[in-house]
Amino acid sequence: MSRPTYSAISSYSRVRLLHLLQERPQRTVAELCDATSLHANTVREHLQRLIDGGYVVAETEHRTTRGRPRVLYSAASAGVSPVAVRKAREAAARGDLMRRIMPWTDAADTALSTDAVHQLDALTDDLGDAGFDPLVDEGALTVDLTPCPHAESDPAARELLCQVHLGLMAGVLAQAGGPLRVEGMAPSCDPAHCVVRLAR
Structure with missing residues (x-):
């Protein structure tokens, strides 16, 4: 499936x-x-x-x-979406498997709990499905989405897209369950540059 x-x-x-x-x-x-x-x-x-x-x-x-x-x-x-919860569980299982097969990908020095790591697994999967190529810095708790595929959108539409994407990211983290939440977008004068800050 x-x-x-x-x-x-x-x-x-x-x-x-x-x-x-x-x-x-x-x-x-x-x-x-x-x-x-x-x-x-x-x-x-x-x-x-x-x-x-x-x-x-x-x-x-x-x-x-x-x-x-x-x-x-x-x-x-x-609310609770059974679909989102299932997607988060599947992403965590894939992430755990990857960390076992390729242990050098495990950023254990960040002191993130297992729940937080699983939240990042779910977020990375969801963003990947969106066509983004997210670069997650587990130490700094940032998600770099540059280049933003919506950078060329009409500025009014881009603002709405950014708000919705931040809300979706917050939803993915909430459905996955754990201590991480979306704090906001790092300020930038370049609409193509998109870094999202997370917080515990």
């Missing part, structure tokens, strides 16, 4: 939907339609792709009154 790729966010409409869900979780299809002017069927299709990729979770509303319960959608960082 092949792993789902970041094609789940290759559509700018899906990026916009993710941004809305990162800003405020537990939104309905109707709310997302109003916010994006997309047809309900299009929104549902995009949401399903995001759920399949492990970036969005859906839950049925608990109602105390009559009426059909609504389905509420949130970014995976606001």
